[in-house]
Structure formats: C-alpha cells, structure tokens
Amino acid sequence: MSALGIDYGGTHTKLLLVDDGGAVLARETVPTGTLAELGGAAGRFIDASPTPVRSFAVTVAGTLDPSNGVVGRSANLPWLNGVAPAELLSEQLAMPGVAVQDGEAGAIAEARFGAGRGSGDVFVIVLGTGIAGAHVLKGSVHRGAHGGAGEIGHVPVADNGVRCSCGQRGCLETAIGGQQLGLRWSERGAERQDSNARDVVEAADAGDEAAVAVLDDAARALGRAILNVSAVVDPALIVVGGGVARSPEWTVEPAVAHARTEATFHVLPEVKLASLGVWAGARGAAAVAADVLARAGAAVNRG
C-alpha cells in the first residue's frame, strides 16, 4: 500500500508516492492547474502506481484552518480561498485525504527524513521571502494551543528599527527575509533597486561593503533568533533551510558563531542545514497522508 503527497505549488505541482515504510516509490512534476485538473493529474499518477494508493495529503501555500481544512487565503492560488481542497480531491480520487500547510509539510519532511532524521525533537527555520518556523516533535508539528507556535520570523531580534508587516519593529523577517535583504541594502545606498537576497549575496561576494554589512546584520539577527529558540523551546536540533540558507557562509554559519558568542545560560543545540531541497513539501505531505491512514486504521481497530 502507498500514500500520495501532493505539493500544490504556484507554478508546478509535485506528486510523490511512498510505501508503508516511507520509501519513495515514484515522483512526477506537473504544471499547476485548477483543483479539477490537479485531481485528473493525481488520478493518472495513482493509476500508474505499482501498489494500491490508500490516502493523500495536499499542501496549501497560505493560511489553513486545521480543524476543517478550509483555506483562508492563498496568494498564489486564489481559487483555493474559502475552499476545502482535500475534501474536493477526496471525492474525485475516492480516498481519504487532508490538507497541510506547505511550510508544515516541508518541516515535517526535514525533521523526519532530512537533516533532522533520527532526532525526534527538531525546530525547523525556513528562510524565504517570509520566515517560517515549526517545532516538529516525534514527526508532528507542535502548533500550540491557538495554532500560533513557531512564528520565529516575528520575534524582534534586529536593531534596525524597521517596522515589520506584523506591526512590530525589528522582527527577524525585517533583517533576513529575501526581499527585506534587498530593501536593507537599498537603505545602505545600493545603486540597484528591487534587488533580492541573491543579488545581495553576489554583491557581498564581490566585496560590496554595504551588502556585507546587511548580511552581517542578518546573521546577527538570526543568531539571536537561534538563542531565543533554545531559550524557549530547547530543541535537540535546529535545521535551517530556504533560499537564503543556500549561502550559509553569509547567513547560517556566522549566525551560529554569533549565537555561540552571545550565549550566556543557553544550551545551544546543533544547527544543521536542511537537506531535502525542493521535494521536501511533497515528501512531508506523503508522510502526513500515511499518518491519516494509520490513524484511520487505529480508529477501526479500536472500534
């Protein structure tokens, strides 16, 4: 038997099949379409499966109410707003399925099969346009009593005084969010406007002092965020991924060095780079799909 993970991305959708033991059986990338088109593509993928597919999970890039699977707002896939995608796909595919927030799926995959494999207590930080965080305990995300746990991007750790989209000043996101790095570089007199994280890193590599200063501020803020995570959560391991972490020499490595220097009472856990890359979301979704089936089986057995 196998379980299907669907990573429903803005332009491409990844389909990935895992067996009972979590081993990957098949994978395919298709262009992103409507939910009905996704159902068609998933149906063809399932028909070609070497073993019967019993359940699925689909990622949602946006806000998701975990109690009913309804999408609040998805910036890239607006047709999902107010819709319960797993419910509709479930009818089309004739099998149980759930929706999972995309960041959560990626964090679950990194914690279980990627850099966090074997730990069971991993805090995952994803440095993208926005900053996502998730505490994955024994393979599941600890969301907190009100679903707000893990919001490491909105912990004020930077000295820049910049007002964040959340209303606070100096959030981690204002210092190291992909777009924010470009803005901070502009404020320091960069000739280029509308630059992104990669531009800032390339400029720093070429010796641009303003870009180096921006990345130093970013690493310092990330170092404080790592200290805060260890002070509040004390995980066995911190895993850092996302586009901005792809230049660890400018971001994660100096951040860990800052954290070690500034630590007082803190017990710093090991900090590792994420290892699964672009398939993390689909892999995590497949793991969630397998869990759905395990829970359903347990319920039947209890009955």
Ligand SMILES: [Zn+2]
């Ligand atoms: Zn904020």
